[in-house]
Amino acid sequence: MSVINTNFAKLPGNYLFAEIAARKARYLADNPGARLINMGIGDVTRPLSPAVIAAMHAAVDEMSKAETFKGYSPDGGYPFLRELISEHDFKSRGADIAPDEIFISDGAKSDCANISDIFSPDCVVAVCDPVYPVYVDSNAMAGRAGSYTGDKWDKLVYLPCTSGNGFVPELPSVKADMIYLCYPNNPTGAAITFGELKKWVDYARANDSVILYDAAYEAFISTPGVPHSIFEIPGAEYCAIEFRSFSKTAGFTGTRCAYTVVPKKLERDGMSLHAMWSRRQATKFNGVPYVVQRGAAAVYSPQGRKETEETIAYYKNNAKNIREILQASGIKCIGGTDSPYIWVTLPSGLDSWTAFDRILAEANVATTPGAGFGSCGEGFLRLTAFGEPDDTIIAAERIARLLK
Amino acid sequence: MSVINTNFAKLPGNYLFAEIAARKARYLADNPGARLINMGIGDVTRPLSPAVIAAMHAAVDEMSKAETFKGYSPDGGYPFLRELISEHDFKSRGADIAPDEIFISDGAKSDCANISDIFSPDCVVAVCDPVYPVYVDSNAMAGRAGSYTGDKWDKLVYLPCTSGNGFVPELPSVKADMIYLCYPNNPTGAAITFGELKKWVDYARANDSVILYDAAYEAFISTPGVPHSIFEIPGAEYCAIEFRSFSKTAGFTGTRCAYTVVPKKLERDGMSLHAMWSRRQATKFNGVPYVVQRGAAAVYSPQGRKETEETIAYYKNNAKNIREILQASGIKCIGGTDSPYIWVTLPSGLDSWTAFDRILAEANVATTPGAGFGSCGEGFLRLTAFGEPDDTIIAAERIARLLK
Numbered sequence: 001m002s003v004i005n006t007n008f009a010k011l012p013g014n015y016l017f018a019e020i021a022a023r024k025a026r027y028l029a030d031n032p033g034a035r036l037i038n039m040g041i042g043d044v045t046r047p048l049s050p051a052v053i054a055a056m057h058a059a060v061d062e063m064s065k066a067e068t069f070k071g072y073s074p075d076g077g078y079p080f081l082r083e084l085i086s087e088h089d090f091k092s093r094g095a096d097i098a099p100d101e102i103f104i105s106d107g108a109k110s111d112c113a114n115i116s117d118i119f120s121p122d123c124v125v126a127v128c129d130p131v132y133p134v135y136v137d138s139n140a141m142a143g144r145a146g147s148y149t150g151d152k153w154d155k156l157v158y159l160p161c162t163s164g165n166g167f168v169p170e171l172p173s174v175k176a177d178m179i180y181l182c183y184p185n186n187p188t189g190a191a192i193t194f195g196e197l198k199k200w201v202d203y204a205r206a207n208d209s210v211i212l213y214d215a216a217y218e219a220f221i222s223t224p225g226v227p228h229s230i231f232e233i234p235g236a237e238y239c240a241i242e243f244r245s246f247s248k249t250a251g252f253t254g255t256r257c258a259y260t261v262v263p264k265k266l267e268r269d270g271m272s273l274h275a276m277w278s279r280r281q282a283t284k285f286n287g288v289p290y291v292v293q294r295g296a297a298a299v300y301s302p303q304g305r306k307e308t309e310e311t312i313a314y315y316k317n318n319a320k321n322i323r324e325i326l327q328a329s330g331i332k333c334i335g336g337t338d339s340p341y342i343w344v345t346l347p348s349g350l351d352s353w354t355a356f357d358r359i360l361a362e363a364n365v366a367t368t369p370g371a372g373f374g375s376c377g378e379g380f381l382r383l384t385a386f387g388e389p390d391d392t393i394i395a396a397e398r399i400a401r402l403l404k
Numbered sequence: 405m406s407v408i409n410t411n412f413a414k415l416p417g418n419y420l421f422a423e424i425a426a427r428k429a430r431y432l433a434d435n436p437g438a439r440l441i442n443m444g445i446g447d448v449t450r451p452l453s454p455a456v457i458a459a460m461h462a463a464v465d466e467m468s469k470a471e472t473f474k475g476y477s478p479d480g481g482y483p484f485l486r487e488l489i490s491e492h493d494f495k496s497r498g499a500d501i502a503p504d505e506i507f508i509s510d511g512a513k514s515d516c517a518n519i520s521d522i523f524s525p526d527c528v529v530a531v532c533d534p535v536y537p538v539y540v541d542s543n544a545m546a547g548r549a550g551s552y553t554g555d556k557w558d559k560l561v562y563l564p565c566t567s568g569n570g571f572v573p574e575l576p577s578v579k580a581d582m583i584y585l586c587y588p589n590n591p592t593g594a595a596i597t598f599g600e601l602k603k604w605v606d607y608a609r610a611n612d613s614v615i616l617y618d619a620a621y622e623a624f625i626s627t628p629g630v631p632h633s634i635f636e637i638p639g640a641e642y643c644a645i646e647f648r649s650f651s652k653t654a655g656f657t658g659t660r661c662a663y664t665v666v667p668k669k670l671e672r673d674g675m676s677l678h679a680m681w682s683r684r685q686a687t688k689f690n691g692v693p694y695v696v697q698r699g700a701a702a703v704y705s706p707q708g709r710k711e712t713e714e715t716i717a718y719y720k721n722n723a724k725n726i727r728e729i730l731q732a733s734g735i736k737c738i739g740g741t742d743s744p745y746i747w748v749t750l751p752s753g754l755d756s757w758t759a760f761d762r763i764l765a766e767a768n769v770a771t772t773p774g775a776g777f778g779s780c781g782e783g784f785l786r787l788t789a790f791g792e793p794d795d796t797i798i799a800a801e802r803i804a805r806l807l808k
Binding site for chain 1: 405406407409412452460461464467470476479510511518522527541582614660672675683684695696
């Protein structure tokens with residue numbers, strides 16, 4: 001018998017972004033003068049908004065006095081934050097999500113991965129291809145992915161997202177118990193319509209599946225009719241869990257605040273998934289810093305909302321420039337409209353890690369190779385719009401010249 | 405087949421501290437005028453130290469400008485913090501722990517629970533009795549505890565900690581793969597000597613066990629010869645993982661920073677546990693807020709160390725008063741010397757939940773019933789020393805009168 005979890009030995013290579021960081025570091029070690037423009041990892045660059053900064057300073061001051069000091073956070077997070085989220089992110093869109101159905105956490109990545117704890121190890125898991133690697137790797141660690149052979153896990157159900165289906169997959173042909181959907185999508189930048197998402201909710205209700213809906217990029221949606229939450233779809237409260245984050249919304253990648261919605265109506269096998277996640281979090285998590293929860297609450301103030309929208313507009317303008325520069329050179333790409341990601345079709349015959357290495361060396365731009373997100377990502381490249389505007393234009397022009 | 409993890413259905417009742425919070429809330433609802441003194445949950449009450457506050461304000465300011473803004477933390481945490489920890493908490497005590505063997509996290513509770521991910525579901529788990537419930541519940545969720553029958557899990561190996569063995573258990577009679585030890589102990593407040601801890605390291609090396617060593621209360625040690633880290637014991641780097649926290653050390657229960665040490669020499673079944681934990685964290689965690697890591701680093705500055713020691717001394721003086729007041733009334737208790745916890749022997753025939761309810765109602769003091777920590781905790785009560793000095797004396801005197 002093994003002492004360790006042998007599923008870890010089946011994981012191929014590094015976590016994608018660790019591999020990219022290593023290749024960048026190697027290139028910079030070999031080329032000490034080089035200045036790389038980052039369009040790789042989706043990390044924000046704009047400072048926290050003044051409203052958030054003011055709230056965090058005030059909260060730090062509260063921590064400095066015994067009368068206002070805060071110890072352990074209430075389980076699930078402070079009511080002041082859960083109430084703001086319920087009101088602004090859900091009720092205002094017609095989604096009836098109560099504050100105590102919202103669990104404040106340190107990250108959508110943590111929650112997307114840790115949610116695995118409340119599901120059976122025998123669940124059939126469906127993921128899009130290409131896909132954010134965390135869904136796959138966390139299920140591989142839990143034994144639900146089976147074995148990795150070639151470029152696929154033999155127990156996962158892959159849902160190809162291709163130009164043929166507009167990067168929104170068809171329903172699975174076998175019954176899936178857990179279905180990860182991410183819209184606006186990482187990595188393709190594609191959005192999903194109300195009607196398309198409704199198909200998935202209907203499927204999940206008919207098949208007792210649970211949809212794990214990652215809406216971390218919701219703040220980038222501008223197209224009318226694109227749902228901001230799966231709970232805008234009637235019946236989703238019986239079959240979905242939603243992950244949201246302040247990381248891309250308000251620049252919190254280094255500040256860490258997110259939340260997960262588990263509706264009380266969501267039950268399977270006679271158990272409430274809300275009660276299970278509540279127990280999981282009370283046992284294995286100890287809350288988000290008070291100072292950070294105060295910062296997150298300030299995102300919902302009138303000033304915070306205005307400032308947040310300005311930052312999102314800044315990134316979206318970058319996305320628009322990338323898209324237009326590439327398309328002007330005849331390069332096919334999608335995304336960048338309701339998302340900070342642009343998904344670029346590579347010239348036929350150019351594989352994505354080769355394109356990554358060439359663009360790194362010849363254009364001095366860090367990108368993300370599509371193959372890193374799954375076999376259907378081969379032949380594509382993901383670009384992010386989180387850079388400085390002039391750099392973004394320079395990088396897009398260099399890439400356009402190289403790929404044309 | 406179930407969609408959910410059916411192990412959750414086997415968990416008895418609530419998480420202990422949630423149950424205590426519920427009973428307190430019920431009492432306060434029935435007695436609106438009552439002022440409770442808290443000696444229950446081990447939550448700190450003193451403000452963050454001025455050095456930490458200054459560092460956090462400075463870091464918030466850095467987050468307000470594009471030039472100094474910080475996005476995602478490096479995997480494992482910022483080098484500035486890992487280097488301080490390596491130097492001050494390990495090398496200064498003769499333990500050769502490198503910065504990259506230290507993983508910064510949001511809590512020792514999270515890590516003690518999540519570490520389960522890298523072990524086989526078939527591992528035999530040994531825990532002390534009484535025990536911090538997180539070790540038990542997290543393993544129960546992972547299926548390693550078996551079924552709960554009466555007051556025990558049928559697959560766990562219990563290590564009784566009684567007055568007979570000075571609350572340091574004997575080695576297990578069956579081979580254990582994962583062994584949770586917590587010293588200074590929660591809940592008993594007992595410390596472990598170098599010689600006693602060496603026996604466990606020798607056992608683990610002989611049996612290929614891994615010791616999961618929770619040293620969250622290390623800052624309270626004052627007795628000479630009591631090890632501050634398991635890595636002071638030669639050979640522990642081949643058989644132990646250590647959990648440490650800023651929660652009790654520096655009042656971070658609401659600020660959230662901790663770390664876990666996984667030595668590179670720790671291998672099982674041909675796999676490096678350091679590599680496995682590194683992969684687990686890169687996949688399922690996204691780092692601690694920059695502002696918080698800066699606050700934690702300030703704990704190691706000369707000013708920060710002095711202020712932290714003053715706060716620890718404040719709590720330890722409370723512990724001393726509790727111990728002396730109870731002992732003066734002839735009540736037996738241990739702990740409170742190298743720990744903020746006092747473990748009180750109840751009068752014969754009084755069970756600990758009854759004592760909890762009586763002390764809540766008649767003395768208006770919230771405590772923690774020993775039975776909440778396991779069957780060997782029956783007949784005991786845990787008191788915490790994190791209160792205000794005058795309140796602490798009042799509470800100890802009321803309890804002494806009730807229990808005498």
